[in-house]
Amino acid sequence: xxxxxxxxxxxxxxxxxxxxxxxxxxxxxxxxxxxxxxxxxxxxxxxxxxxxxxxxxxxxxxxxxxxxxxxxxxxxxxxxxxxxxxxxxxxxxxxxxxxxxxxxxxxxx
Amino acid sequence: xxxxxxxxxxxxxxxxxxxxxxxxxxxxxxxxxxxxxxxxxxxxxxxxxxxxxxxxxxxxxxxxxxxxxxxxxxxxxxxxxxxxxxxxxxxxxxxxxxxxxxxxxxxxxxxxxxxxxxxxxxxxxxxxxxxxxxxxxxxxxxxxxxxxxxxxxxxxxxxxxxxxxxxxxxxxxxxxxxxxxxxxxxxxxxxxxxxxxxxxxxxxxxxxxxxxxxxxxxxxxxxxxxxxxxxxxxxxxxxxxxxxxxxxxxxxxxxxxxxxxxxxxxxxxxxxxxxxxxxxxxxxxxxxxxxxxxxxxxxxxxxxxxxxxxxxxxxxxxxxxxxxxxxxxxxxxxxxxxxxxxxxxxxxxxxxxxxxxxxxxxxxxxxxxxxxxxxxxxxxxxxxxxxxxxxxxxxxxxxxxxxxxxxxxxxxxx
Ligand SMILES: Cc1cc2nc3c(=O)[nH]c(=O)nc-3n(C[C@H](O)[C@H](O)[C@H](O)COP(=O)(O)OP(=O)(O)OC[C@H]3O[C@@H](n4cnc5c(N)ncnc54)[C@H](O)[C@@H]3O)c2cc1C
Ligand SMILES: [Zn+2]
Numbered sequence: 001x002x003x004x005x006x007x008x009x010x011x012x013x014x015x016x017x018x019x020x021x022x023x024x025x026x027x028x029x030x031x032x033x034x035x036x037x038x039x040x041x042x043x044x045x046x047x048x049x050x051x052x053x054x055x056x057x058x059x060x061x062x063x064x065x066x067x068x069x070x071x072x073x074x075x076x077x078x079x080x081x082x083x084x085x086x087x088x089x090x091x092x093x094x095x096x097x098x099x100x101x102x103x104x105x106x107x108x109x
Numbered sequence: 110x111x112x113x114x115x116x117x118x119x120x121x122x123x124x125x126x127x128x129x130x131x132x133x134x135x136x137x138x139x140x141x142x143x144x145x146x147x148x149x150x151x152x153x154x155x156x157x158x159x160x161x162x163x164x165x166x167x168x169x170x171x172x173x174x175x176x177x178x179x180x181x182x183x184x185x186x187x188x189x190x191x192x193x194x195x196x197x198x199x200x201x202x203x204x205x206x207x208x209x210x211x212x213x214x215x216x217x218x219x220x221x222x223x224x225x226x227x228x229x230x231x232x233x234x235x236x237x238x239x240x241x242x243x244x245x246x247x248x249x250x251x252x253x254x255x256x257x258x259x260x261x262x263x264x265x266x267x268x269x270x271x272x273x274x275x276x277x278x279x280x281x282x283x284x285x286x287x288x289x290x291x292x293x294x295x296x297x298x299x300x301x302x303x304x305x306x307x308x309x310x311x312x313x314x315x316x317x318x319x320x321x322x323x324x325x326x327x328x329x330x331x332x333x334x335x336x337x338x339x340x341x342x343x344x345x346x347x348x349x350x351x352x353x354x355x356x357x358x359x360x361x362x363x364x365x366x367x368x369x370x371x372x373x374x375x376x377x378x379x380x381x382x383x384x385x386x387x388x389x390x391x392x393x394x395x396x397x398x399x400x401x402x403x404x405x406x407x408x409x410x411x412x413x414x415x416x417x418x419x420x421x422x423x424x425x426x427x428x429x430x431x432x433x434x435x436x437x438x439x440x441x442x443x444x445x446x447x448x449x450x451x452x453x454x455x456x457x458x459x460x461x462x463x464x465x466x467x468x469x470x471x472x473x474x475x476x477x478x479x480x481x482x483x484x485x486x487x488x489x490x491x492x493x494x495x496x497x498x499x500x501x502x503x504x505x506x507x508x509x510x511x512x513x514x515x516x517x518x519x520x521x522x523x
Contacts, residue, residue, distance in 0.1 A: 001417060002409070016419050020408035022363070039508040043361035043452055047350035049412050072364075072412045 002070075007080050009062040021055030023047075024067050025087055049073055051096055051103055053088055056080075069096060110305040112217050132297060133304035138311055141337035142170045144491060145329060146344055147316045147352060149173035150182040151292075152469055152476065153344035154299035154310075155484020156491070161306040163485070164492035169308045170338075171300075172331060174315035178296030181346050182477065184446035186369050186403040188382055188391065189478040190227045190287035192254045194243050195513045197501035198455060199250035204498060205482025209290060212481060218298030220290045221396070227287030227382040228262060230431070232276040236387055240282040254284045265381050273430045276388055289382060289393055295480055319356040325464040326356070340491055341466045347412065347447030349470040358462045360470070361452055361507050366407045366445045367474050368416035370425075372438040374398030388427030392435075400435060402428065406448065406474060416445040448473045455513035458487055458499040467491050468504065 002015045011017075023045050029037040046052070052072050057065050067085070069078040069092050078099065079092045096103055111117065111130055121128055144160060146153045149171045160166040173179075189209055191202035208215075209222045231237040240256055247254040259271045262281045271278035300310050311333070318330035319341065328337035343352045347364040374397050384391035389405035404424030407416050421443060429436045451457060451471040456479070458469050469487045472479055486498035501513060 001419070015417055023410075035508060040359070043507040044359045045350070045361065045363050047363050047410060049348075049351055052410055054409065070409075072410045075411070075413055 002075060002077070004056060004068050004077060005080050006058040006061060006064070007066050007082050008064045009058065011058070011061055013058055013061055017058065017060045019057040019059040021057055021065065024053040024055045051078070051100060055083070071100075110301070113219075132301040133310055136309045136311065138170060138172075138309065138314065138331070138333050138336050141328075142309075143168040143338070144340040144342065145169070145336065145338040146171045146342040147329070148180070148343070148345040148348075149177045149296070149300065149310060149312065150180045150344065150346060151178070151295050151299070151480035152182075152346070152472070152483050152487070153342070154296055154303060155480050156342055156344055156469065156487040157303050157308055157484075158299045158306075159485045159488035160492060161303065161308060163488055166492055167306050167308060169303070170336065171303065171308065171310045172314045172316055172329070172336075173310070173312045174332075176312050177300050177310065178293055181446040181448060182296050182480070183293055184369070184444055185292055185477045186391070186393070186401050187289040187292050187477055188227060188287070188384070188393065188475075189222075189224075189290060190284050190382075191252050191478070192227075192229070192243060192247055192282055192284045192287070193515055194246050195455075195515060196246075196250060197513050198515055199247065199252050201482045201486060201498050201502075202479055203250070203252050203482075204485060205479045206286065208481035208485065209478075212290075212295070212298070216298035216302050218294060218301060220294040220298055222288065222290040224286050224288040225381050225393075226265070226283065226285045227384065228257075228265060228281040228283050230262065230278055230383060230385045230387075231256075231280045231282070232273075232278060232385060232387045232431075234279070237279050240280070243282055252284075253286060254282055257281055257283045266379060266383055268378055268432055268434050269383070270431055270433050276385070276427065276430055278431070287382065290477075292477060295477075299484075316352065316355070319352070319463070319466070321357065321463055324462075326466045339465060342469060342487065342491055343466065344469045344487070346470060346472065346476070347449050349449050349468065353461075353468070356461065356463050356466050360457065360468070360504060362449050362457075362471060363410055364412060364447050364449055365409065366411045366414065366416035367403075367405075367448045368407075368420060368443060368445045369401065369403040370421060370443040371395070371399040371401050371441050372435065373441050375400070375438065378434070385428065385431055388424070388431070390424040390428040390431075392428060392432065399441060400438060406450070412447055414445050414447055450474075452507065453512035453514045454516040456483070456502055457504045458483065458490060458496075458502040459504040460490070460494070461504065
């Protein structure tokens, strides 16, 4: 069972307390953007084998959205962090690089 | 290929079954093929089969990283139905269901197709309205379904409790010609037929790269070396995003775990398939007597082929109310598969930005029923560059806003 630490209230919450919210750090595009950008934003997903940045909501707890970095091949959790950011913090990226040498993700490489 | 028949069984019985041939060959890859199919699940094998049978393209290899049918094809709960809402879905799923009716004869391989009937329970007023709508749509599409009342449901399924306090049975969408088939046999039957046409089914051969020149595919890199091809079909279900990245394009797919379980075997007690979509649970009884039970998908991206326990718990908890007798059963096995979900819960059968590369994916939680129809359509698309069955399922429909929305109809679509 997946256990994530809520960065707001500090609770180690297991899956049934949480709601998964899909890929994180999508770059948003609205009216006036190109078809390509809009399509990418709305529909295309990385869906990587490996490191995935994603949104979660501590729904049966403090109710807040936060971010998690997780491996989709092993379910290893690299860390959770605040939702008030547009990219993963450096300490999380360093942690991932230490555990997955040579790791990169297209958006962040 | 020696044909299977009652005479073959008698002949072999008389000589202690020493004369059976291997059902398919295990060749090493050649240098080049006219077409390569990645993924020896049902959809990949069916695509190859109809490329040969309908279009005469037989210089074909099917590459599989694991073993034949070891993906979702060998992990699903085998429900076959065609009572979808939208016209393009009805066309391809009904084509598929009808091909299942003659598949055993066609392949000379018993796939144990059992058109025992499928009921989708309506357990809320909303569902009643939804299924009435689907029944009307099906009538227009020429798909035989009807909406039946709770008493009729009870007659078809004596073990059901139609008066549950939380989830009463208000009726159901009944498709008498739906049913189940033996999942492994579908993969094995197609593999044997492909091998017989001279195609190479190559197991333990993982594709690691897609080689391109001037925007056109020229071959693939594999764990058994580089292999050239003119056309490439990517038919790898939950692994599609990975292969698309190798070929240099993106798809609107997310991979999540879907689980199923079976009970200990018991005497025959239910001879139809029952789906309860409000509570995300469905059940049928296998020929061995096990109750085959499935539920909803997990919520997060996952490639581990194992799901979260609480989903099993939720499914079983809800089903116990509707089928009180199953509370006494022991669970025998549980497993998971990685399914490829699209936003509108409809598949993608499409050309791609790379010339010569075609993709067949997005069947998600409900593609077993679609295997023959999908193979038929995909083969036509690969051979001719166009098929009336795939036109609406292009990968560019999202960009154009032309969704084929099946998520409202069922929520889950096994
Ligand atoms: C628990 C569960 C229950 C289900 N219940 C139903 C149901 O009741 N009815 C229904 O209609 N559908 C059901 N489905 C869905 C159905 O199983 C799938 O839609 C269908 O089997 C997909 O078939 P496929 O051939 O596309 O994929 P798969 O059978 O998964 O085959 C894809 C193959 O590609 C191979 N592959 C992947 N990457 C590579 C690579 N790089 N190189 C070479 N090979 C590769 C894989 O090893 C795999 O064998 C269920 C699924 C699950 C998991
Ligand atoms: Zn919290």
